[in-house]
Amino acid sequence: MNVAADHHGLNCEAQGEQRGWKRQFMRPEGWVGGLFGRLMARKNADQTLTGIELFDVRPQDHVLEIGFGPGVGIQALTARAREGRVCGVDWSNAMVAQAAQRNRAAVSARRVELRHGAADRLPYPDAVFDKVFEANSFHIWPDRDAALREIYRVLKPGGRLMLCLRMKHPTRTKFVAPGHTVEDIRTIAASLEPIGLTIQQQETRELGRTITYLVAAKPN
Ligand SMILES: C[S@@+](CC[C@H](N)C(=O)[O-])C[C@H]1O[C@@H](n2cnc3c(N)ncnc32)[C@H](O)[C@@H]1O
Numbered sequence: 628m629n630v631a632a633d634h635h636g637l638n639c640e641a642q643g644e645q646r647g648w649k650r651q652f653m654r655p656e657g658w659v660g661g662l663f664g665r666l667m668a669r670k671n672a673d674q675t676l677t678g679i680e681l682f683d684v685r686p687q688d689h690v691l692e693i694g695f696g697p698g699v700g701i702q703a704l705t706a707r708a709r710e711g712r713v714c715g716v717d718w719s720n721a722m723v724a725q726a727a728q729r730n731r732a733a734v735s736a737r738r739v740e741l742r743h744g745a746a747d748r749l750p751y752p753d754a755v756f757d758k759v760f761e762a763n764s765f766h767i768w769p770d771r772d773a774a775l776r777e778i779y780r781v782l783k784p785g786g787r788l789m790l791c792l793r794m795k796h797p798t799r800t801k802f803v804a805p806g807h808t809v810e811d812i813r814t815i816a817a818s819l820e821p822i823g824l825t826i827q828q829q830e831t832r833e834l835g836r837t838i839t840y841l842v843a844a845k846p847n
Contacts, residue, residue: 660721694764698726716744746774
């Protein structure tokens with residue numbers, strides 16, 4: 628397994644070094660990517676849905692999900708922000724197609740807008756979202772500081788970000804999804820403050836794997 632400490636000092640797997648099937652989790656492509664998307668829809672649903680429950684999404688919220696993959700989170704966010712709007716960006720064409728299919732009614736009704744795009748170049752104007760959500764994609768972002776600055780830019784004053792971070796498996800190292808160490812979580816939390824995002828909530832849940840949920844807010 629390729630494990631590298633990146634410029635944030637995180638120990639999770641570095642995107643540029645991945646080959647083969649691991650790459651399909653990071654940017655699923657083609658028909659194989661479609662199969663990986665279906666697998667993620669099953670394996671990651673609990674973690675995503677628990678995060679959305681904890682995030683207190685309001686009916687009128689305008690929400691962005693980054694790295695939505697198969698679109699399970701988009702579906703749950705749409706059910707909660709029922710008078711608002713849900714947008715999503717993912718840099719995988721295969722995932723944009725799969726999530727659009729899963730959310731076709733809401734896309735047709737223009738309640739959901741899914742775009743091909745990257746976390747560090749969000750295709751939105753300043754201060755338009757009440758909430759920004761991500762699950763299982765933060766560790767893949769090549770330039771996390773740039774992405775966090777973009778998130779800060781697109782959040783409204785008082786808007787909030789949730790990161791859903793899977794923790795490292797306590798014993799297994801092979802054939803297991805990558806995860807963060809406790810030290811990684813401290814590093815990530817510390818990296819939010821200089822951007823202007825204040826940590827408001829940190830929770831863990833046992834969902835087969837330990838998940839850490841971090842919520843940070845842009846000041847009013
Ligand atoms: C491991 S999958 C997780 C998908 C979904 N959130 C879940 O938990 O099932 C990571 C997803 O994030 C997307 N992704 C990773 N880095 C990204 C980036 N920098 N910008 C946009 N999308 C990204 C990938 O294409 C993929 O769909």
